[in-house]
Amino acid sequence: MILIYLLAILLAGAFLAWLAGNWSTVLPRVISLVALGIDLTLTVLFLFQSTTFNAKWLIDIQYEWIPQFGIGMHLALDGLSLLMLLLTFFLGMIAVLISWKEINTKVGFFHFNLLLILAGIVGVFLSLDLFLFYFFWELMLVPMYFLIGIWGHENRTKASYKFFLYTQASGLLMFISILALYFVHGNSTGIYTFDYTQLLGTQMSPSTAMLIMSGFLAAFLVKLPVVPLHNWLPDAHSEAPTAGSLILAALLLKTGAYGLLRFVIPLFPSAAHSFAPIGMALGVIGILYGAKLAFAQTDLKRLIAYTSVSHMGFVMLGIFSFNELAYQGVVMQMIAHGISTGALFIMAGQLSERIHTRDINQMGGLWEKAPFMGAIGLIFAMASLGLPGLGNFIAELLILIGAFKVNILMSVLACVGLIAATLYSLRILQKVFFGKKNTDWKMNDLSIREKVVSISLVIIIVVLGLFPQPVFDVAKPSILKTLEYHPQTPNL
Amino acid sequence: MLNYTDFLSLTPFMILAVAPIIIMIVISIYRNYDIVFGFTVLAFIAALGSIFYILPIIPHSISPLFIIDRYSLFFLGIILLSALLVTLLSYNYLKQLDGIREEYYILIFTSTLGAALLAVANHFILFFLGLESLTLSLYILIAFEKSKNRSIEAGIKYLILASVSSAFLLFGIGLMYLTFGTMQFSAIVAAMTHLVTLPPLFIYGFGMMLVGIGFKLALVPFHMWTPDVYQGAPAPISSYIATVSKGAVLAVFIRFFFNIKGFENHSIFWVISGIAILSMFVGNILAIRQKNIKRLLAYSSIANMGYLIIILLTGSNNGIQSAIFYLITYFITTIGAFGVISLLSTNSFEMEELIDFKGLFWKKPWTAAVLTLCMLSLAGIPITAGFIAKFYLILESMKADLLILVFAMIINSVIGLYYYLRVINTMFSTADTTELPSISVLGKLTLAIISVVILLLGVFPGWLIDFIAKFANL
Numbered sequence: 001m002i003l004i005y006l007l008a009i010l011l012a013g014a015f016l017a018w019l020a021g022n023w024s025t026v027l028p029r030v031i032s033l034v035a036l037g038i039d040l041t042l043t044v045l046f047l048f049q050s051t052t053f054n055a056k057w058l059i060d061i062q063y064e065w066i067p068q069f070g071i072g073m074h075l076a077l078d079g080l081s082l083l084m085l086l087l088t089f090f091l092g093m094i095a096v097l098i099s100w101k102e103i104n105t106k107v108g109f110f111h112f113n114l115l116l117i118l119a120g121i122v123g124v125f126l127s128l129d130l131f132l133f134y135f136f137w138e139l140m141l142v143p144m145y146f147l148i149g150i151w152g153h154e155n156r157t158k159a160s161y162k163f164f165l166y167t168q169a170s171g172l173l174m175f176i177s178i179l180a181l182y183f184v185h186g187n188s189t190g191i192y193t194f195d196y197t198q199l200l201g202t203q204m205s206p207s208t209a210m211l212i213m214s215g216f217l218a219a220f221l222v223k224l225p226v227v228p229l230h231n232w233l234p235d236a237h238s239e240a241p242t243a244g245s246l247i248l249a250a251l252l253l254k255t256g257a258y259g260l261l262r263f264v265i266p267l268f269p270s271a272a273h274s275f276a277p278i279g280m281a282l283g284v285i286g287i288l289y290g291a292k293l294a295f296a297q298t299d300l301k302r303l304i305a306y307t308s309v310s311h312m313g314f315v316m317l318g319i320f321s322f323n324e325l326a327y328q329g330v331v332m333q334m335i336a337h338g339i340s341t342g343a344l345f346i347m348a349g350q351l352s353e354r355i356h357t358r359d360i361n362q363m364g365g366l367w368e369k370a371p372f373m374g375a376i377g378l379i380f381a382m383a384s385l386g387l388p389g390l391g392n393f394i395a396e397l398l399i400l401i402g403a404f405k406v407n408i409l410m411s412v413l414a415c416v417g418l419i420a421a422t423l424y425s426l427r428i429l430q431k432v433f434f435g436k437k438n439t440d441w442k443m444n445d446l447s448i449r450e451k452v453v454s455i456s457l458v459i460i461i462v463v464l465g466l467f468p469q470p471v472f473d474v475a476k477p478s479i480l481k482t483l484e485y486h487p488q489t490p491n492l
Numbered sequence: 493m494l495n496y497t498d499f500l501s502l503t504p505f506m507i508l509a510v511a512p513i514i515i516m517i518v519i520s521i522y523r524n525y526d527i528v529f530g531f532t533v534l535a536f537i538a539a540l541g542s543i544f545y546i547l548p549i550i551p552h553s554i555s556p557l558f559i560i561d562r563y564s565l566f567f568l569g570i571i572l573l574s575a576l577l578v579t580l581l582s583y584n585y586l587k588q589l590d591g592i593r594e595e596y597y598i599l600i601f602t603s604t605l606g607a608a609l610l611a612v613a614n615h616f617i618l619f620f621l622g623l624e625s626l627t628l629s630l631y632i633l634i635a636f637e638k639s640k641n642r643s644i645e646a647g648i649k650y651l652i653l654a655s656v657s658s659a660f661l662l663f664g665i666g667l668m669y670l671t672f673g674t675m676q677f678s679a680i681v682a683a684m685t686h687l688v689t690l691p692p693l694f695i696y697g698f699g700m701m702l703v704g705i706g707f708k709l710a711l712v713p714f715h716m717w718t719p720d721v722y723q724g725a726p727a728p729i730s731s732y733i734a735t736v737s738k739g740a741v742l743a744v745f746i747r748f749f750f751n752i753k754g755f756e757n758h759s760i761f762w763v764i765s766g767i768a769i770l771s772m773f774v775g776n777i778l779a780i781r782q783k784n785i786k787r788l789l790a791y792s793s794i795a796n797m798g799y800l801i802i803i804l805l806t807g808s809n810n811g812i813q814s815a816i817f818y819l820i821t822y823f824i825t826t827i828g829a830f831g832v833i834s835l836l837s838t839n840s841f842e843m844e845e846l847i848d849f850k851g852l853f854w855k856k857p858w859t860a861a862v863l864t865l866c867m868l869s870l871a872g873i874p875i876t877a878g879f880i881a882k883f884y885l886i887l888e889s890m891k892a893d894l895l896i897l898v899f900a901m902i903i904n905s906v907i908g909l910y911y912y913l914r915v916i917n918t919m920f921s922t923a924d925t926t927e928l929p930s931i932s933v934l935g936k937l938t939l940a941i942i943s944v945v946i947l948l949l950g951v952f953p954g955w956l957i958d959f960i961a962k963f964a965n966l
Contacts, residue, residue, distance in 0.1 A: 066880075066954045068961075069887065106854070131883075138874040145913070150920050157917060164913060169906045175883075176902060179890050 014115035021108010040089035070193035080478035095243040113143035159239035166232040170222040177215025209271035223256030237305035242349025250338035279320030286313030291420030318399035326402020336391030340383040365437035385425035391464030511535035512601040559614035567611040567743040581831040603629035607740035616675035646724025661704025667697030722790035731830030755807040771798025806892035821877035851923025877949035
């Protein structure tokens with residue numbers, strides 16, 4: 001039941017926030033914060049009550065929805081989705097906090113959209129019915145489109161279109177694949193259903209499996225994003241308001257990775273295996289190409305956006321390595337990247353709130369104006385380049401070790417990406433906080449609200465870096481479950 | 493001779509036929525807009541109620557013209573409900589017109605009667621009579637605002653093109669009559685049972701008929717009239733053409749097509765596939781460039797009819813059911829979208845240019861939300877009825893292995909998204925200062941009902957699917 005409550009609280013909060021926006025600008029923020037706070041508390045309580053994570057599903061509920069087509073309301077939670085939920089609720093609260101001062105128009109509608117996106121994301125992480133999954137997958141789009149299109153920066157219209165068309169077109173390809181899977185399963189067994197647990201292990205010819213899988217891949221690789229399908233991302237990220245960039249980078253991209261882990265690998269094990277070399281190559285291309293482009297940007301938000309492309313390349317590389325180490329790294333990367341890139345976007349937002357530009361050529365020497373902000377920026381730039389002691393290091397190291405066992409060349413090339421990451425991360429610091437002052441900006445350091453946000457992010461990224469074991473413990477059963485379907489899982 | 497049961501089974505049609513006569517008499521005694529409007533609404537509700545009254549005596553056929561079965565009653569219900577919704581949304585639009593306006597409702601009745609007759613037609617004569625009574629009333633309704641040039645232009649355009657299409661239709665009927673010597677659908681089917689393939693003359697006749705039907709449904713390449721007529725007609729009448737008129741023609745065409753098993757003939761199969769694909773692409777691509785929302789919706793209706801006729805080729809009862817589900821959601825959304833336009837228009841100012849909608853969301857959030865919902869539903873985005881409808885349609889088409897058509901539909905959904913989003917974007921952009929009329933309680937209520945139905949069908953479609961499955965079997 002708790003899963004339904006989690007969704008219902010978000011949806012109710014969304015509508016209340018919209019209504020409350022008619023009377024006050026503070027009320028919608030408070031309502032959103034409370035709704036997310038309740039959800040976070042419920043999830044944390046559940047985490048601590050659970051003594052073991054070894055059950056196949058920690059919670060599994062199923063109701064009929066549209067029985068005529070074999071569509072059910074099937075929600076389930078395992079370690080992986082639990083971690084993702086925690087990340088979603090936590091970053092959701094952060095998103096509300098950072099837009100406290102930034103968003104001043106149509107506040108009610110803003111929070112309505114924000115909570116609706118989060119509800120869509122939560123739904124994606126919980127659905128075990130492919131139709132329901134697609135439903136939530138699409139539910140994320142419209143409010144995100146509004147978020148970029150209404151509260152974004154100058155080129156918001158173009159960016160929001162691009163975002164919507166890319167994701168919708170790829171989503172529809174996935175939808176055809178879902179239907180194809182439905183029919184393939186139905187024709188061979190006589191049971192027409194969208195239920196994930198029943199569709200697992202559907203017998204089909206390799207070419208059919210490849211075709212159907214490519215539809216799923218289209219949707220997930222666009223979301224992740226993988227070069228050359230990344231074109232929407234820099235625009236969407238840089239034009240969105242800070243909260244939008246945060247949610248896009250930290251959560252929306254993770255739904256792509258989650259989709260690969262939850263659906264592509266278990267549903268099409270052998271097809272995924274034969275796709276693996278291409279998948280790994282795409283990952284490596286993403287790492288290097290994303291890093292190169294990041295290094296060339298002058299718009300701070302675009303720069304950070306391209307670092308996401310690079311970091312998500314690691315996820316791609318890890319997923320198609322098919323071993324436990326790499327998968328632990330992938331899960332860790334999903335969380336650590338969410339925190340670190342989110343924090344960098346927040347920093348970019350705080351800067352543009354103060355000096356109204358995102359052009360790093362106009363910044364420089366800001367450390368003495370805002371030392372606290374500089375220190376936070378330093379920590380997350382270090383996280384982004386993979387400094388030991390911070391979460392990203394653990395993640396990328398594990399992925400590289402995992403990939404090394406499968407394909408040495410790929411992991412060596414991916415290592416080059418770490419050097420590139422050092423270059424672009426240090427460039428951020430150099431251009432923004434150090435170096436010579438290009439313009440003499442008048443600006444304040446972080447306010448108390450902003451400090452709370454930043455410090456909480458710092459704590460998490462450090463804890464993840466120093467004590468990653470609890471995350472591994474929670475994620476392990478899900479990872480083993482995913483690998484179980486893989487025909488040639490190397491034993492470690 | 494007609495017996496008592498025959499009369500009883502025709503109750504809805506009697507109500508539709510008697511109501512305009514009563515209005516005529518009332519007008520000649522005392523002309524009052526509100527009375528006529530109230531009577532119209534009541535008469536539609538009575539006609540709807542009478543459907544339930546005659547349910548126990550169906551299926552019933554009155555030889556040779558009528559067949560009153562569950563399928564026809566279901567379509568009758570859809571037609572009457574749509575007509576009722578259009579009537580409700582016409583109230584304000586008409587009220588502010590100068591001069592004569594009560595006759596509008598008489599014409600609504602006569603055209604709806606024509607549409608209703610199509611739903612029960614089992615014979616080409618009734619088919620043609622119903623179609624003509626529908627179209628003749630529509631000429632006048634389209635040109636109802638006599639003071640506007642564009643309205644007159646649209647009326648004449650519709651008159652000429654519809655007459656031409658009727659001529660095609662009649663010629664086609666003639667050729668089919670020549671082949672089998674009967675105009676009754678069931679008799680044609682009976683005559684066909686001995687044949688291995690359809691005779692060429694019959695196929696020619698069917699082709700001619702397809703031209704006529706294509707005109708009425710605005711399928712490419714017979715779509716030229718649509719944007720001009722939609723733009724020139726009063727907004728409620730545009731929605732009437734898009735829904736009631738097309739729905740009725742589809743009702744009889746689906747029945748005829750499935751009776752003669754047209755999907756089994758290769759040439760017919762390919763012709764209809766071609767028309768479907770052309771309609772989707774032409775409709776959607778031309779819609780992208782429109783700056784007028786009525787024209788945009790006209791092109792969108794061309795595309796939507798393209799999606800819909802795919803279902804003719806599935807040749808299954810489930811296919812028909814999915815088509816009906818699609819039709820219902822398309823009706824509700826279209827009426828909703830045109831309803832918003834009608835309610836925001838005044839006598840001197842028709843709210844039809846996209847620019848007029850700029851910043852609507854910040855001026856009238858609820859109205860804009862309704863239009864947003866309609867656009868999302870037309871685009872097929874989840875939590876709206878349009879999503880489930882498209883899903884259902886694609887599901888049934890895939891079941892029948894119409895993969896090329898499904899792909900065409902998917903590509904078109906993406907193209908369609910572009911212009912639906914443009915409407916939404918316009919509403920959300922920064923507001924200018926034009927004053928908009930306030931919306932009456934009746935209008936608000938109707939829009940609220942429409943939105944609730946769109947959301948309800950989007951989240952819990954199960955009951956309607958069951959309902960359709962129970963009724964709409966040929």
